[in-house]
Amino acid sequence: MVTLEDVAKQAGVSLATASRVLNGSTRQVGADLRARVERAAYELGYRANIAAQTLARGASNVIGIVVHDLTDPYFAALADGAMRAAAGENLLVMVGTTHRDPEQEIAYVATLNAQRVRAVLLVGSRVADPGVTERLRGELDRYQASGGRVACVGQDLLGVDTVAPAxxxxxxxxxxxxxxxxxxxxxxxxxxxxxxxxxxxxxxxxxxxxxxxxxxxxxxxxxxxxxxxxxxxxxxxxxxxxxxxxxxxxxxxxxxxxxxxxxxxxxxxxxxxxxxxxxxxxxxxxxxxxLPLQDMGARALELALAAGEEPTVEQVAGEVVLRESVRAVR
Amino acid sequence: MVTLEDVAKQAGVSLATASRVLNGSTRQVGADLRARVERAAYELGYRANIAAQTLARGASNVIGIVVHDLTDPYFAALADGAMRAAAGENLLVMVGTTHRDPEQEIAYVATLNAQRVRAVLLVGSRVADPGVTERLRGELDRYQASGGRVACVGQDLLGVDTVAPAxxxxxxxxxxxxxxxxxxxxxxxxxxxxxxxxxxxxxxxxxxxxxxxxxxxxxxxxxxxxxxxxxxxxxxxxxxxxxxxxxxxxxxxxxxxxxxxxxxxxxxxxxxxxxxxxxxxxxxxxxxxxLPLQDMGARALELALAAGEEPTVEQVAGEVVLRESVRAVR
DNA sequence: GGCACACTGGAAACCGCTTTCCTGGAGGTC
DNA sequence: GACCTCCAGGAAAGCGGTTTCCAGTGTGCC
CATH class of the missing domain: 3.40.50.2300 (Response regulator)
Structure with missing residues (x-):
């Protein structure tokens, strides 16, 4: 595995300079050093180790989406909307499927917290079980306490930013x-x-x-x-x-x-x-x-990323569409 | 953010001991120290920082799946199969959608390489463009050279483990x-x-x-x-x-x-x-x-994870299913 | 009773990168 | 020409874990 140090060595510069050239920084680097570093990186086929970056920066570029079932087109559409929005923000997406098991959902939040993802999107209906909701809340609290952002699509049950279909x-x-x-x-x-x-x-x-x-x-x-x-x-x-x-x-x-x-x-x-x-x-x-599912997914991500003091609950109206499966009687 | 050091301190043990208790190790830890650590971790709500673990261990527990379009049920089924298999192996899944743009696919491989994911699954048809294939190959080579595993669902074009529908x-x-x-x-x-x-x-x-x-x-x-x-x-x-x-x-x-x-x-x-x-x-x-889509997805993950010297190509037969949309003529 | 050994606990090196802090030189001002 | 400021470059201290290596203790065996 080629590391930044290899690149720096090959370019004959310090680690700091190589880092500044390759991985973005407010600091300027002189034109020729910059060129040397870029050349070395290219020749060696350097790829930054994101785990290391995440650790050093204390922030990751990953978000998590938790859905019930990807093969259900409802969730697929919501997830797709959120993923497009994420791609626009240059974020990677970690997807977890719970297969409708609330315990799984809680477990995912814990795992995503451990991953220090930037935001977690909980997509899908809440369940009417105070115990489960309570424990999920606990896990979310822990996550939010450490700076994590949360939004959810479904019911406004968790005291977090929510996109709530009407x-x-x-x-x-x-x-x-x-x-x-x-x-x-x-x-x-x-x-x-x-x-x-x-x-x-x-x-x-x-x-x-x-x-x-x-x-x-x-x-x-x-x-x-x-x-x-x-x-x-x-x-x-x-x-x-x-x-x-x-x-x-x-x-x-x-x-x-x-x-x-x-x-x-x-x-x-x-x-x-x-x-x-x-x-x-x-x-x-x-x-x-x-329901504008894709938009709802995208909107949930926006809500999560926007700092917002008070949790926002956004109602999304549905539009009745009459088609041939119904007819007038009498 | 509560760190392992906090836990160790609260439990009155060394960092090493805390690590051994909480994050798995071959080494034994005495019963009372173990209990003290676990208690401290619980009380503080400790969540291991996976970025740090990944860095230290040099291996992550994440795999990447690259699909064209999640809202297409074909990909959703394949992805679902792979994700179920991943869940069974205790792996997290990062999903990327290319929306059929081959450049996106290449970019995802690069990104997933940077993430040091354990394996990458390329799901979906290859395109008949030698230039694109070439560059994708290059990116995959780089990834594999650093120990990454790759499998693909579709055509056997890349010299990697492949699940190829007939x-x-x-x-x-x-x-x-x-x-x-x-x-x-x-x-x-x-x-x-x-x-x-x-x-x-x-x-x-x-x-x-x-x-x-x-x-x-x-x-x-x-x-x-x-x-x-x-x-x-x-x-x-x-x-x-x-x-x-x-x-x-x-x-x-x-x-x-x-x-x-x-x-x-x-x-x-x-x-x-x-x-x-x-x-x-x-x-x-x-x-x-x-086509047994879910199985194919799952199988692709298995192939990727199994060490295999020579790339395996697994043909998957399709079964003709005659239903009412056709009829006999004459 | 002495010695080898297995085993538990801790100190510290390291994983790869970011960023602060420091240094020295160039340029500007009076 | 002296002094100050500004800026590019590098050394080194983290980020939060894992793991090697070492020391100390209790056990088994002759």
């Missing part, structure tokens, strides 16, 4: 749009009760229905993924309109109805949430609530 | 299956000519047709993504069977046909490649060549 309001708006089409008997594929995102969307939808004086929707819980939607769709009974709390579940529901010969939207209307790009070509096209 | 053979097998259904007039949505993956799949398909004595397929080039498939599908003319070199393009093609009132598979059969999980619920279900 799950409740978005679902409520969707409910009103669907009610306007004449639907009265609703079902909600609600996901798991401990996931705040699922819960908020479910609650928003249900409360909008209540405000309109419509009958209570049938709420069917289950996993937050495609198969969860598929299975929950078996139990929607008489409902003429089904709201899945995310697009991936909605696609599962579409598959279930298709198999059973139930036509969407003729027999039942289906709506999702998120507006996942990969699913835009579904047939029938999915009615959903669009 | 693009040519898979496409050929698909062509034979489709020919068996009676099709004779084919079109290939071929993607861009410089992408080896696209090129190999296209060539495999075409040559199998040739061997069967069938007329030459119409080859339509374009981008490797959904919109590329959508646009290319405008030009398939008289073909009764269209092969898109990946699933995402095939979905684009399906959308194009749908819009134009061309029924799949009644009017035209469509097949893709990869068997992307997120697209399994497409209607009509996509005929494709299944």
């Amino acid at each position: 799950n409740y309001e978005g679902a409520a708006a969707l409910a009103r749009s669907l009610a306007e089409l004449g639907h009265t008997r609703f079902a909600i594929l609600a996901g798991p009760p401990h996931l705040m995102t699922a819960r908020d969307r479910c609650a928003g939808f249900a409360s909008a229905l209540a405000e309109l004086g419509l009958p209570e929707p049938r709420v069917i819980q289950g996993p937050f993924d495609r198969d969860g939607g598929y299975r929950a769709a078996q139990e929607t009974g008489e409902a003429t309109c089904v709201f899945a709390v995310n697009d991936v579940m909605a696609v599962g529901a579409l598959a279930a109805y298709r198999e059973r010969g139930i036509r969407v939207p003729d027999d039942v209307s289906v709506a999702g949430f998120d507006d996942i790009a990969t699913l835009r070509d579904q047939v029938p096209a999915l009615t959903t609530v669009r | 693009n040519y053979e898979g496409a050929a097998a698909l062509a034979r299956s489709l020919a068996e259904l009676g099709h004779t007039r084919f079109a290939i949505l071929a993607g861009p000519p410089h992408l080896m993956t696209a090129r190999d799949r296209c060539a495999g398909f075409a040559s199998a047709l040739a061997e069967l004595g069938l007329p030459e397929p119409r080859v339509i080039q374009g981008p490797f993504d959904r919109d590329g498939g959508y646009r290319a599908a405008q030009e398939t003319g008289e073909a009764t069977c269209v092969f898109a070199v990946n699933d995402v393009m095939a979905v684009g093609a399906l959308a194009a046909y749908r819009e134009r009132g061309i029924r799949v598979p009644d009017d035209v059969s469509v097949a893709g490649f990869d068997d992307i999980a997120t697209l399994r619920d497409q209607v009509p279900a996509l005929t494709t060549v299944r």
